[in-house]
Amino acid sequence: MVAPGAGMAWGCCCRISLMGARFAATGLAAQSQRRGGKGNQVLRLICTSAAAAAAAQRKNVAASGPEKYTEAFIKKQIEEFNIGKRHLANMMGKDPETFTQEDVDDTYRKFLDIQKHEDHMRAQDVSSDNTAQINLIGSRWLIKEELEEMLVEELSDQDHRLFIQLLERILTQPYCSTEEEYVLKFRKQLDIESKKLLAEPLQYDEQGVAFSTGAGQRKTARATVVLYDKGTGKITVNGIDYLEYFPVLQHREQLMFPFQFLDRLGKHDMTCTVSDGGKPSQAGAIRLASSKALMSFVAENEIEFMRQAGLLTIDPRVRERKKPGQEGARRKFTWKKR
Structure with missing residues (x-):
């Protein structure tokens, strides 16, 4: 940035140069009068050149002279510098009110060191596109x-x-x-709970088809399933198609949720055996049993996703017992005045 007094000094230099050209022209005019008519042509050329140079200098002074470095201009530059300093302080995690010029210089040196480091990495054929992130899971x-x-x-x-x-x-x-x-x-x-869950190894039937078994419970219902690989999505419950066994849509959705969660709809056949409990609890027991059977077909990270979704956790809720002196677990007898 040019100092505010630079324009004034430049103007003085221009005036001195113009005065020098005039003195030179005056001296040459006197010589031309003594030497003859050819000197007049030289005089006109010199005067024309001096006038053109003076006009160009005045134009430069008007463009970058004292008018550019007015008090308003300097005030605006100071405001922009303070704004930039606050942004720099926030970027470096420091207090903008106590961010001094020494901190600005230190930050600038750090930026230079970073640039040198990047140049060094590029020299070693290490691309800046290497955006591999550190694995923080667990x-x-x-x-x-x-x-x-x-x-x-x-x-x-x-x-x-x-x-x-x-x-x-x-x-x-x-x-x-x-x-x-x-x-x-x-x-x-952190201890990953899915590592404590052991997936049963796959078994193979006489035709060489891989299958896995699982067991689950919900309230008083108990269920065991046999899950076959390379199936068509056929599911039977106690020898009956699950669409007929569970006429309520909510129960069927609960039963099919593990397959939908792992994007395995239509890839397995499943045979279920369930006993005791009602239809809602039976659907929950089959869901837990099928989730455990699916563990043998998926990767370890998918098992962790299943655990986080609650597919491998037994539902601890049970029917609340009836209390003495009232009609049910929470319901009270109707109060009568007489």
Whole structure:
């Protein structure tokens, strides 16, 4: 940025140059009078050149002279600088009110270091399109007490929050996978419940068709299923087609939900045996049994998705018992005055 006094100095230089040209023209005119008529032509050329140069200099002074660096212009530049400094402070996670010029210079040096690092990575044929992310499934960030114990230092809630924010910002960078070991130091592994669920190995019948078995319960209903691979979607319950056995649409939807969740509709045949309970509880028992049988046909990550969806968890709800002195579990006898 040019200093405000530069335009004034430039104007002075232009006036001095113009005065020098005039003095030179005057001297040449005197010589031309002594030498003859040819000197007049040289004089006209010099005067014309001097006038053109002076006009061009005046134009440059008007374009970039004192008018450009007025008080309003300088005030506008200062406001834009303060706005940019606030944005830079927010981007670096610092307080804009206490962000000094030294912090600006330090940030600029950090940006230069990042640019040098990227140039170095490109020189090693490492593309910036490498956006492989760190796998954080099955882990969580350390809480404040755990981080204090690890660093042997007391932290405030704000420091802990800022530290987690900076780690999450690292995960958004293109080369974050190179710092996977460092980031995972501040995460704690969680026990994945699906690892405790053991899928039964596939069995094969006489025709070589793979099948799996499963058992489930809901209230007093008990169900066992045999699930065959490479089927057409045929399902029988106690020897009856499930459309006839469960005339209510809600019961059929509950029975078919595990297949719909895993996008396996029409890929398996299933034979169910169910006893006790009513139709709603029987549908729930078959749903749990078929989910357990499907574990043998899917990958480990899909088993975890099934567990999170509640397909592998027994429904603990049961019918509430009747209470003495009242008509049912919650219902009271009708009150009569007499």
